Amino acid sequence: MIRVFAKALSEVMNWSSMALSKSQTFSWWSTKPRMELSLNHQLGLVCVILLFPALCSCNEYFTNSRASYYNTPDGLGNPRGACGFEEYGRTINNGSVAAVSGLWRNGAGCGTCYWVRCKIPQYCGKGVQVVATDSGAGDGTDFIMSKRGFSGLARNVAASKELFKRGVVDIAFTRVPCNYPSNIKLRVHKSSKNPGYLAVLLLNVNGVRDITAVEMWQRGQKRWEPLRRVYGAVFDYANPPSGAILLRFQVGYGYWLPSNNPIPANWKPGATYDTKVQIYEKGN
16 A cells, blocks of 8 residues: 555656646746646645555554464354453453463453454455453464454455464464453452452453453551452452452553442452543553
8 A cells, every 4th residue: 555655646746747748938037947837736735645645654653473273153242361360351352362471461451452354365354353252372472363253354255264374374463452342340250259258350451451450448547459350350358348349450651540439348259340431542
């Protein structure tokens, strides 16, 4: 695409040169040449000037890598993934999910969204959005995708079969904002016990930045106390305070986002609670 616009820019510049050479006339009272461009040429030049920087910006943020896929009975995600999402990790994003390697970031990358496109013109379409739900590494691959996610790379069903035959394909990827229609949800992990031990996962986190830390408000000490990242997206706290529990989340390594809806005092393992907050930000 960049080459196409570069060619267009070159043609417009040639038009300009031709117009200049044909219209250079001099008179005894002026030594300045008169340059006349047709309306079409002027509009073409304006379009190239406006669109070319935007096109460069789009391509600038894609990273080259490779992608493969893994098998499940239904082609969806792995409910036993390293992020701890369980069934949520199997079905989120309609099952277009992936295990990632360096992008996992010790669990901080769990739930992040990426746009992935492959590089075989006759087989590859515009690409597919996948959600990171697991940790996994292959031979030089950043993504090991569910079959549904991997098939989304192809331009049609026949092309999808060709990609599956190859098994591993060259790709380019970029991080994109997750855009879930609901608020951030807190799920109490099934290992929790009330009272005595609380473990939670954050689900449906929008935006393009990781949740890097979670803290709990201690009413008695009137201060925030950090939760421990156990693994993946699971945070825990031993001997949490009785009563409703208020959490806040660090977005990237910047601001803290407090929940607007405390976990109720009678919380139960496996229950999901609405935080009544969400992150609203755009990507690159």
